[in-house]
Each structure stands twice: as structure tokens, then as C-alpha cells.
Amino acid sequence: MPDPVIAAVGASPIGRTDLPGRDLFSVALGEAFDGLPDPADIVEAVYVGNQSESYEHQIMHGTLLAEWAGLRHVPAERVEGCAAAGALALRHAVKDVRNGEHDAVLACGVEKMTAGGTGGATDALSAAFDRAIEQRSGVTAPSQYALLAQRYLHEADATERDLAEIAVKNHDNATRNPRAQFPKAVDVETVLESDPVAPPLKLFDCAPVGDGAAAVLVTTPELAGEFDRPTVTVAGTGASANNIAVAERNMTEIAGAEVAAETAYEEAGVDAAAVDVAEVHDAFTVCEALLSEAVGFAPEGTGYQSYLPPEERADGWTDVELSTSGGLKARGHPIGATGLLQAIEAYEQLTGAAGDRAVEGADTAFLLNEGGVADAVTVAHVLTTEVSP
Amino acid sequence: MPDPVIAAVGASPIGRTDLPGRDLFSVALGEAFDGLPDPADIVEAVYVGNQSESYEHQIMHGTLLAEWAGLRHVPAERVEGCAAAGALALRHAVKDVRNGEHDAVLACGVEKMTAGGTGGATDALSAAFDRAIEQRSGVTAPSQYALLAQRYLHEADATERDLAEIAVKNHDNATRNPRAQFPKAVDVETVLESDPVAPPLKLFDCAPVGDGAAAVLVTTPELAGEFDRPTVTVAGTGASANNIAVAERNMTEIAGAEVAAETAYEEAGVDAAAVDVAEVHDAFTVCEALLSEAVGFAPEGTGYQSYLPPEERADGWTDVELSTSGGLKARGHPIGATGLLQAIEAYEQLTGAAGDRAVEGADTAFLLNEGGVADAVTVAHVLTTEVSP
Numbered sequence: 001m002p003d004p005v006i007a008a009v010g011a012s013p014i015g016r017t018d019l020p021g022r023d024l025f026s027v028a029l030g031e032a033f034d035g036l037p038d039p040a041d042i043v044e045a046v047y048v049g050n051q052s053e054s055y056e057h058q059i060m061h062g063t064l065l066a067e068w069a070g071l072r073h074v075p076a077e078r079v080e081g082c083a084a085a086g087a088l089a090l091r092h093a094v095k096d097v098r099n100g101e102h103d104a105v106l107a108c109g110v111e112k113m114t115a116g117g118t119g120g121a122t123d124a125l126s127a128a129f130d131r132a133i134e135q136r137s138g139v140t141a142p143s144q145y146a147l148l149a150q151r152y153l154h155e156a157d158a159t160e161r162d163l164a165e166i167a168v169k170n171h172d173n174a175t176r177n178p179r180a181q182f183p184k185a186v187d188v189e190t191v192l193e194s195d196p197v198a199p200p201l202k203l204f205d206c207a208p209v210g211d212g213a214a215a216v217l218v219t220t221p222e223l224a225g226e227f228d229r230p231t232v233t234v235a236g237t238g239a240s241a242n243n244i245a246v247a248e249r250n251m252t253e254i255a256g257a258e259v260a261a262e263t264a265y266e267e268a269g270v271d272a273a274a275v276d277v278a279e280v281h282d283a284f285t286v287c288e289a290l291l292s293e294a295v296g297f298a299p300e301g302t303g304y305q306s307y308l309p310p311e312e313r314a315d316g317w318t319d320v321e322l323s324t325s326g327g328l329k330a331r332g333h334p335i336g337a338t339g340l341l342q343a344i345e346a347y348e349q350l351t352g353a354a355g356d357r358a359v360e361g362a363d364t365a366f367l368l369n370e371g372g373v374a375d376a377v378t379v380a381h382v383l384t385t386e387v388s389p
Numbered sequence: 390m391p392d393p394v395i396a397a398v399g400a401s402p403i404g405r406t407d408l409p410g411r412d413l414f415s416v417a418l419g420e421a422f423d424g425l426p427d428p429a430d431i432v433e434a435v436y437v438g439n440q441s442e443s444y445e446h447q448i449m450h451g452t453l454l455a456e457w458a459g460l461r462h463v464p465a466e467r468v469e470g471c472a473a474a475g476a477l478a479l480r481h482a483v484k485d486v487r488n489g490e491h492d493a494v495l496a497c498g499v500e501k502m503t504a505g506g507t508g509g510a511t512d513a514l515s516a517a518f519d520r521a522i523e524q525r526s527g528v529t530a531p532s533q534y535a536l537l538a539q540r541y542l543h544e545a546d547a548t549e550r551d552l553a554e555i556a557v558k559n560h561d562n563a564t565r566n567p568r569a570q571f572p573k574a575v576d577v578e579t580v581l582e583s584d585p586v587a588p589p590l591k592l593f594d595c596a597p598v599g600d601g602a603a604a605v606l607v608t609t610p611e612l613a614g615e616f617d618r619p620t621v622t623v624a625g626t627g628a629s630a631n632n633i634a635v636a637e638r639n640m641t642e643i644a645g646a647e648v649a650a651e652t653a654y655e656e657a658g659v660d661a662a663a664v665d666v667a668e669v670h671d672a673f674t675v676c677e678a679l680l681s682e683a684v685g686f687a688p689e690g691t692g693y694q695s696y697l698p699p700e701e702r703a704d705g706w707t708d709v710e711l712s713t714s715g716g717l718k719a720r721g722h723p724i725g726a727t728g729l730l731q732a733i734e735a736y737e738q739l740t741g742a743a744g745d746r747a748v749e750g751a752d753t754a755f756l757l758n759e760g761g762v763a764d765a766v767t768v769a770h771v772l773t774t775e776v777s778p
Contacts, residue, residue: 020521046630053442054507057524059516060471063630063765067637073648076630076766077477078469082449088466099488118443118507127448132409135446241435241452241465248456259462376452377465 003388004097005231007104007217007224008032009344014181014212014332021056021112022068024213028108028337029069032215036227039069043217044102046076047092049085049109051335052124055117065108081241082128082371083283085109086214086339087379093218094234094381103220109337110213121209125335128372130245142206142284144246144373146198149286151251153200156289158304160200163285164191167204167329169307170282174326176357179341181210181332205285207327212334214341221387230351232365235270236382238263242375249375254294257368260380261295264366268382272296273318275382276362277349279342281370282327291368292322295380320366321359324349339369339379346383392777393486394620396493396606396613397421398733403570403601403721410445410501411457413602417497417726418458421604425616428458432606433491435465436481438474438498440724441513444506454497470630471517471760472672474498475603475728476768482607483623483770492609498726499602510598514724517761519634531595531673533635533762535587538675540640542589545678547693549589552674553580554696556593556718559671563715565746568730570599570721594674596716601723603730610776619740621754624659625771627652631764638764643683646757649769650684653755657771661685664709664771665751666738668731670759671716680757681711684769709755710748713738728758728768735772 010031012024019027033039046069048061058064062076079088086109093105113121125141134144152158168188174180191204224231240256240263243249265271272295280295282288292303299316310319325331325345328338346365348354363385371377399420401413408416422428435458437450447453448467455465468477475498482494502510514530523533541547557577563569575593583592613620629645629652632638654660661684669684671677681692688705699708714720714734717727735754737743752774760766 022521052448053516056520057516058520059441059469060633060761060765062470063633063761064519066630067632072631073629073645075628076470077628080448080467080469081451081465095484095488095490099484099490101484101488127442127446130453131445131447132411239464239466240462241455242461243456244449244452256462372449372452376449 001098001100002221003233003235004094004218005221005224005233006343006347007219007227007231008036008229009216009347011179011214011341011344012212014179014334015210016114017211021110022064024211025065025108025110026068028213028215032217040071042104043071043074043106045074045096045105046071047089047107048078049089049336049339050078051080051082051085051111054119054124055112055115057117061110081377083335083338084369084371084377084379085336087369087381090216090339090343090381091237091239091379094237097218097220103223105218106215107218107340108215109340111334111336112211113209113334114211133245133247142201143198145284145286146201147246148251148374149200152286152290155252156301156304161188161192162304163205164188165307166285166288167191170323170327170329173324173357174330176355177326177331180326180330181208182330201284207283207329207333210332210334212332212337214337214344216340216343232347232350232383233386233388234381235384236264236267238380241377244372244376246373252290254290254375256375257291257294257378260378261368264380264382268384270364270382274364275318275320275366276364277324277359278320278322278366279325279327279345280322280368282323282329283333287374288322290374295368324357324359342367342369350383350385390487390489391610392622392624393483393607394610394613394622395732395736396608396616396620397425397618398605398736400568400603400730400733401601403568403723404599405503406600410499411453413600414454414497414499415457417602417604421606429460431493432460432463432495434463434485434494435460436478436496437467438478438725438728439467440469440471440474440500443508443513444501444504446506450499470766472724472727473758473760473766473768474725476758476770479605479728479732479770480626480628480768483626486607486609492612494607495604496607496729497604498729500723500725501600502598502723503600522634522636531590532587534673534675535590536635537640537679537763538589541675541679544641545690545693550577550581551693552594553577555674555677556580558696559712559716559718562713562746563719565744566715566720569715569719570597571719590673596672596718596722599721599723601721601726603726603733605729605732621736621739621772622775622777623770624773625653625657627769630766633761633765635762641679643679643764645764646680646683646767649767650757653769653771657773659753659771662707663753664707664755665753666713666748667709667711667755668714668716668734669711669757671712671718672722676763677711679763684757713746713748731756731758739772739774
């Protein structure tokens with residue numbers, strides 16, 4: 001069975017929107033299927049990444065979005081691993097197609113974070129922390145990641161300015177991405193002087209809250225051949241869960257990401273050095289540093305150099321370009337959709353659709369989507385322009 | 390690749406408990422793995438069925454329960470299709486093993502319905518209704534199913550007493566099931582005179598609220614051969630989503646269940662007549678009637694006769710025995726665990742472990758787990774004592 005391909009992609013605008021989640025999905029689906037057959041004529045199963053029922057008091061997003069796509073009587077379900085939900089949906093689509101379960105599967109993600117709901121985004125996201133160990137202390141996502149950042153700055157030869165430079169780079173990339181929530185350049189002083197959120201993390205170290213939806217059609221290469229679209233091969237997928245509570249892990253060793261990445265590389269028959277472009281879940285600037293090390297781009301303690309041109313990075317760094325989309329930081333982070341937005345950036349980079357943010361000659365992309373605090377669940381994918389036999 | 394087998398099962402007590410969800414899971418896991426190797430030595434992936442984060446303000450049940458099982462760095466995720474979440478977890482385990490993705494996968498489900506949480510069970514379950522069309526009118530699960538029951542009694546030659554007899558049968562079955570939440574016989578007058586909930590449904594037409602967890606180990610037949618346990622083959626699986634809103638469907642035609650069942654039968658190479666025992670999601674008594682028709686056990690308009698001995702049912706009815714566990718009605722319905730509790734009943738019926746509720750000579754079991762109101766999502770499985778080649 002040849003590797004599956006991504007045959008079409010689409011996304012809604014990202015940010016504070018007037019549309020409910022289902023309608024954001026319709027926008028994403030409409031872009032993906034523009035010029036293609038009707039979804040009902042080809043899609044055989046649907047997976048939806050969605051983080052929280054609390055925003056819109058809605059579960060059953062599998063059924064809801066399948067219906068909104070005009071599908072009846074296909075398997076459809078929601079998958080959830082907090083912010084890794086989108087990549088989990090993609091992973092199921094990939095597995096179903098490569099195993100011959102289906103010829104065409106729709107992987108989608110949606111989050112309506114600004115809807116408020118029960119307790120707003122801070123409350124909804126805190127449900128990803130261990131209820132018994134972490135939630136009762138009132139920690140939030142930024143305060144959890146701040147622990148990792150403090151430790152990273154203690155262990156590595158890095159400064160708050162280095163983390164700020166990651167934000168500067170990602171905002172700069174976003175200026176060239178029409179999908180970005182914040183297509184706006186910032187300078188390093190702006191980041192360093194932005195409001196403290198949880199030291200050492202400041203406002204501009206943190207990905208924003210936003211609504212958004214994304215849709216990715218995964219098919220057999222044969223079926224994709226019937227559409228007038230470029231395709232990208234999904235050559236490898238890996239996933240790993242680690243302890244949910246930060247206190248039970250080494251905060252700067254994102255061990256699950258190592259496993260997920262290694263699995264995906266192995267399936268794809270490549271190593272980290274082969275990767276030209278990568279999106280590595282920069283929910284906070286420190287994530288890009290930590291994950292660059294975990295997935296094999298950077299030697300230990302040097303991941304923070306992701307903002308430097310390849311020739312200026314420490315020995316052992318690969319030439320990969322990180323967060324060309326603007327990343328979670330500036331492209332945006334509508335939780336359940338994020339893993340699929342990462343896939344869309346890879347698709348656009350590898351099919352010549354990335355405009356003036358294109359990385360020249362890019363033929364291999366790597367994606368890392370994580371849920372909970374860093375390592376709680378991680379999902380990796382390798383995409384290539386090569387067509388498998 | 391031979392069909393996967395269920396190699397071990399376990400469940401927590403069902404009902405109002407003092408334990409949090411994760412500890413209910415530990416009880417279930419402990420039963421399943423008693424005498425087996427440590428989960429960390431064999432389990433390669435984990436799927437968790439869980440309906441609502443609102444009860445315990447906890448998402449990421451994949452990671453949480455994998456950690457609680459002592460597993461590290463395996464793929465683990467939550468799947469959700471309201472009350473069909475448990476069968477969705479089982480379905481993923483079955484697909485992963487039959488496709489060679491893994492040799493051993495843990496399918497589990499948990500719900501801590503009595504925890505209260507944001508708005509209690511009624512509020513949590515209402516999130517399964519269409520937010521735009523249904524929720525704003527204040528409908529609840531019983532009031533939605535009452536619409537189906539009213540229509541069914543109008544169309545079929547059935548009475549409220551017939552529905553009550555289904556409850557009587559299931560309560561009687563539960564008296565022989567040590568796992569049952571309500572192992573207590575009731576007479577038909579008790580059911581008919583119980584408090585009205587949403588006419589024509591009365592208290593005893595409705596499955597109870599309860600906490601519970603279940604764990605089912607799915608493996609290759611080869612790996613299962615290393616354990617000193619009987620096994621059951623999962624010969625077929627099917628799933629289908631339909632419109633989420635009741636108003637957009639024919640209320641008495643559970644069309645998605647027809648598709649899911651047909652898929653599972655076809656994969657298993659059997660027809661409805663081959664089924665000896667079945668659990669068909671009697672969340673409300675009318676469900677057993679409607680689903681008996683949809684999955685091919687009963688001719689249209691006669692499903693309500695499930696409580697009669699086979700020889701007294703209408704022509705065209707099969708000999709299947711329904712809800713031998715006591716069903717959702719009396720065995721209990723801890724939402725995310727229910728699909729796996731159904732599988733446990735099938736396992737016990739087919740391996741001679743059903744004690745004095747055993748259906749003599751049973752070699753084929755059928756399971757139908759549904760989420761939302763009846764047909765919103767349905768998942769079917771066929772289990773047999775036959776070992777596939």
C-alpha cells in the first residue's frame with residue numbers, strides 16, 4: 001500500500017470571529033473542496049480534533065461536522081488530546097488510508113475559543129492539567145510553561161532575549177502568511193517590554209487565543225490523481241503520551257517528542273537532518289527551543305538558536321527553517337485546529353504555494369503538535385514531495 | 390492478518406462511588422490484568438472513551454489513564470462520540486491490531502457522572518444535542534427520546550406496557566449479573582407506575598446515571614496465546630454518523646445503526662440471524678425496540694417484542710437474547726464506559742463466564758453502542774468464538 005497523500009487543504013480565518021465553530025469549519029471545507037467533487041461523493045470517514053466542549057457547550061463534533069459537510073452514514077468521531085487533537089485527527093486519517101480502511105478521509109479541527117462558555121479559555125485549557133495534582137493549585141498554561149522556561153534558561157546558555165528573538169522571527173514569518181492571525185512584525189524590545197504573564201514569559205512569548213478551523217483531505221495517491229491539485233505524501237506518523245503532570249517529568253527533556261519524532265522519521269526513512277521546514281508547536285517561545293532539541297534539529301542546550309540563520313547556529317544544528325507559517329505565536333493557535341494548520345503550512349511549503357515565505361528547494365517537512373504541558377501528548381508527522389512506490 | 394481477539398476484560402463497580410474516574414479505571418485495569426504480564430510490558434497503545442470534561446474538569450484522558458496504567462511513550466488518546474465513546478475506543482483497538490499497527494491495544498472507558506462538575510449529568514449530556522437547533526429549547530435526553538417513543542407507539546402495534554416489559558426483562562437479567570448497578574427485579578406495575586419523566590417514558594424506562602470504568606485488552610491471537618485466558622474474536626466492526634438533530638431525521642428509522650450493523654455483519658461474514666446474544670444500547674426502553682429492528686433482529690414494528698421468549702415473538706424475529714447483562718437499564722450506563730461494558734458481557738457470554746445468565750450454546754454476539762439521540766453516531770461489533778485463519 002503506497003503512503004497516503006494530502007490532496008486538499010483549507011482553513012478559516014484565525015482570530016476573534018463572529019462565526020460559530022461549525023461555520024468556521026464550513027469556510028475551511030469550502031476552501032479545501034473548491035473545484036473538487038462534493039465531499040459526500042468521496043469522503044469515507046471523518047476525524048475532528050476539538051479540545052473543549054466548554055466553549056460552545058457542544059460535544060459530538062464528529063457527527064456535527066460530518067453533517068455540516070453533507071455526509072451521511074460514514075464513521076465520524078472527535079479525537080482529543082488537548083492541543084494535539086488536530087494532529088491526532090490527521091494521524092487517524094493517515095492510518096485509515098495506508099491500511100486500506102478508506103480511500104479518502106477528512107481530518108479536521110475546530111475551536112471557538114472566544115465563545116467564552118463555562119469559564120473561558122484559561123479555564124478550558126486548565127482541564128488539560130492533572131486534576132488531582134495540578135489543577136487545585138490554580139496553575140494556568142503560561143504559569144506551567146514558565147516553569148519549563150525558567151529551568152531552560154537555567155540549564156542552557158540562553159537568555160530571555162533569545163526567547164524573545166524566537167517571537168520576533170515568528171512574527172516576521174507571519175507577515176508573509178495570509179492565514180496568520182497576527183501578520184505583524186515586532187522588534188525584540190517590544191517582546192522584552194511586553195507585559196509579564198508568568199516570568200520569564202511575557203505577553204509576546206505566548207501564542208494568542210483565537211477561533212479557527214482547518215480541513216485536510218487525506219487520500220490514496222490514486223484517488224488524488226483524479227483531482228487537479230498538487231499533493232504531498234505523508235511518509236511517517238508517530239505519537240507518544242508521557243506523564244500528564246509536569247512535576248513528574250524532567251521539565252526540559254521532552255522525551256515523548258523524541259519518541260514520536262523518531263517513530264515518524266523511521267516510518268519515513270529519513271533523519272532530522274533531512275527536514276527542510278518544520279512547525280514545532282511554539283505555544284510559548286521556549287517550546288520552539290525545547291522541541292528543536294527533542295526532535296533532533298539542535299544539540300542539547302542550543303535549541304533557542306532557532307531564530308538564527310543556519311550558518312550562525314551552533315555546530316550540530318541542522319539547516320531547518322522553523323515556524324515559517326508564523327507558528328502558533330503569530331499564525332495563531334485555535335487549539336483543535338492547530339495540528340492541521342501545521343499540516344497546511346507543510347503542504348503549502350512543499351507544493352510551491354507558500355509565496356514569499358517559501359523555503360527554496362524544500363522537499364521534506366516535519367510537524368510536531370503537542371497537548372497538555374509540553375510532553376503530555378505529542379504527535380509527529382513527516383511529509384515529503386516524494387511519491388512512495 | 391487474523392482477526393484480533395479480546396484477551397482480557399475488567400470493570401469497576403458501577404453506580405455512585407467514592408472514587409475519582411482514574412481510580413475507577415485502576416480497578417477495571419486491575420481486574421483485566423490480574424495474572425497477566427504488567428501492562429507496560431505488552432500494551433502498545435491506549436484509547437479512552439470519555440464523554441464529558443465537565444464532570445471532573447479533566448480532558449486528556451488518554452495520557453492520564455496511560456500514566457495510571459504505568460505506560461510511558463505509547464500513543465494514547467481520548468475518543469468521543471457521546472455515549473458511543475467506549476465502542477469507538479474498542480473499534481480503534483480492533484483496527485490497530487488487525488492492521489498490524491500494534492500487537493496489543495488497551496481500549497478503556499471511564500465516566501464519573503456523579504461528580505457534579507459544571508452542571509451535572511443532565512447538562513453534560515445535553516451538550517450532545519445540536520447547539521444551534523436543539524439545546525436552546527432546553528431539551529434533555531429523556532425528552533428527546535420521549536419524542537421517539539411517542540412516535541414509535543403511534544406507528545407500531547405497541548403499548549407503554551410493552552416498553553415496561555423490556556425494563557422488567559432487563560432488570561431480571563441484572564439480578565444474575567454481579568456487575569450490575571441495579572441487580573433488582575421489578576414488576577411491570579412498578580415500571581408503569583414509576584414517576585413520569587417525559588411521557589411516555591417513566592423513571593423505569595430510563596437508564597440510570599452512574600460512575601464506572603471498563604478496560605478491554607485487544608491483541609493478536611498469537612499474543613493472547615501466551616496468556617492463560619479464554620479469548621473471543623472481534624470479527625467485525627462498523628460505525629456510522631447521521632444528522633445530530635432529531636428534527637432532521639426519521640425518528641423511528643435508526644438508519645445509521647442499519648449501516649453500522651451491516652458493515653460489522655459483512656466483515657464478520659454473518660447475518661443478523663446468526664447472533665445469539667446482543668447488547669443494543671437500551672438507554673431508554675424504546676431504544677431496544679427501535680434498535681432490534683434497525684440491526685435486523687425484528688421485522689419493522691415488532692422490535693418491542695424483545696422481552697418475549699423467541700417462540701412467542703412475531704414471524705421474522707430471530708432467536709437472539711437481548712441485554713443479558715441487564716443492559717444500560719439495569720447493568721448501568723456510565724457513559725464513556727458503556728460500549729466496553731457491552732463488550733465485557735459478550736466476552737463473558739462467549740467464554741462460559743456468564744454464570745446463571747448464560748445463553749446456552751451462544752457463539753456469536755452483537756453489540757450496538759450509540760451516542761447522541763439514537764442515531765447521531767452508532768458503532769457496531771460482532772464477536773464470535775471462532776478463531777479466524
